[in-house]
Amino acid sequence: MDMNKELLKEQAFINGEWISTDNTFNVDNPFDNGVIASVADCTENHAEQAIDAAATAFESWKTTTAKERSELLLSWYKLTIDHADELAELLTIEQGKPLEEAKGEILYGASYIKWFSEEALRINGDLIPSPDGNKDIQVHKLPVGVVGIITPWNFPQAMIARKVAPALAAGCTVVIKPASETPLSALAMADLAQKAGIPDGVINILPTTSSSDIGKVLTSSPLVRKISFTGSTAVGKTLIAQSADNVQKVTMELGGNAPFIVFDDANLEDAVDGLMASKFRNSGQTCVCANRVFVHEDLYEEFVKELGNKVSALTLGNGLTKGVEITPLINQKGIDKALGLIKSAAEEGAEVLVGGGVSKEFENIVQPTILSKVTTDMDIAKEEIFGPVITLISFSDDDEVISAANSVPVGLAAYAYTEDRHRIKRLIKDIETGMIGINTGMLSNEMAPFGGVKESGMGREGSKYGISDYLDIKYACIV
């Protein structure tokens, strides 16, 4: 296809230079497996170079004023908005999601850059009256230093913006390892950052297929003071363990298994619409997708009927085609995972009401699927599906469904549809997640604290809380 190649970068970005490497790796279009780019394959040596560049740049970047950092982030934001269409096209080609969703991601990512250009101006300390009256107690907020960032393929631009913006606003510098499936969005954002005037060495990007090796360099370097990661819980645990040797700060946005609960007093149409929005965004490849759908027995049959009509009407195809809603999963591993979970659920007694396999027309697209008679002891209810598959579980009372919702080791997002304000108060308190949507299936925005509890990770991204992850508190006692 004729793609705008202005922002198509295939080299590594280290210390403001575009660097070629001895080896390269292909980036494929998930729709047709066509090769769209051949990208520099960085090694541990490149990682060391990038860390040194970030450490050197930190010595000057940390002395910039908050106003200077704010203005540079605003310039980056404006260039991102100006190039939103090209960035969206690049994102769809490397990740597969519908162009309209990709544009939404670009604007969503940009909103974090704008938000933290403003938050940079509000990094204030404290003056505290001393208990004995003869000391000055000062609290200073200082940048932690060089940050190692590892990002996933499901939101390849927004996860860059959501981590880099607060880091730079705080005065930190960054070394980024993007997902090997989707490095192009990260490289394009680095290009725009350089054009916005962000100094050499502040942002460094290491595309690679040697993620484990590069991860070890980042977590073992005494120059790297923090690791920020979004991805699977399994990899998050590996990184937390590796970061322990250096006592690095960590922000971990890990896997989820969101319960979506439809109570007997729910607005049924709203609940169906909310589930459609939550489940099928990015073809189910988000960490906050509804993963277990609990429907009160009194509503179950009517809910299934309404839902079936909407799911059956979804349009499958190439993300670049206007109107397409369901697109390929990121790779064969993701397709096999979703199909395997559907198969095991059916073998364990679930009923396939809609879909259940791969599209007959598009081999990389899993059909939007509805499984009924699912139970919480099935594998599909215990794992993050990361595919367009709805699992319907019937329930009869509040205690039962809250206990079932909490019966998993992760706790990122949850959703509930009910009008009962006493029940809402109880759900906010008792559901073990970092975030809960009440009568909505979409809760992510730059002004809210995004993050999880239990094995969904630690730290928060976005909101007034997001910048704290990139700051150290220093107490000065002055007589």
Ligand SMILES: NC(=O)C1=CN([C@@H]2O[C@H](COP(=O)(O)OP(=O)(O)OC[C@H]3O[C@@H](n4cnc5c(N)ncnc54)[C@H](OP(=O)(O)O)[C@@H]3O)[C@@H](O)[C@H]2O)C=CC1
């Ligand atoms: N919470 C979320 O938003 C996400 C959750 N997931 C969950 O993870 C499952 C698997 O998806 P997958 O893409 O494999 O996610 P991973 O967690 O494996 O990958 C996420 C990022 O971590 C990198 N990575 C993988 N292993 C290591 C390592 N040992 N050290 C350093 N970096 C590493 C990957 O690099 P590389 O690309 O080279 O493998 C990628 O950049 C999904 O099915 C889903 O359940 C996945 C993505 C996002």
Ligand SMILES: O=C(O)[C@H](O)CS(=O)(=O)O
């Ligand atoms: O990793 C993800 O799936 C995203 O954080 C979800 S969201 O922030 O785009 O909702």
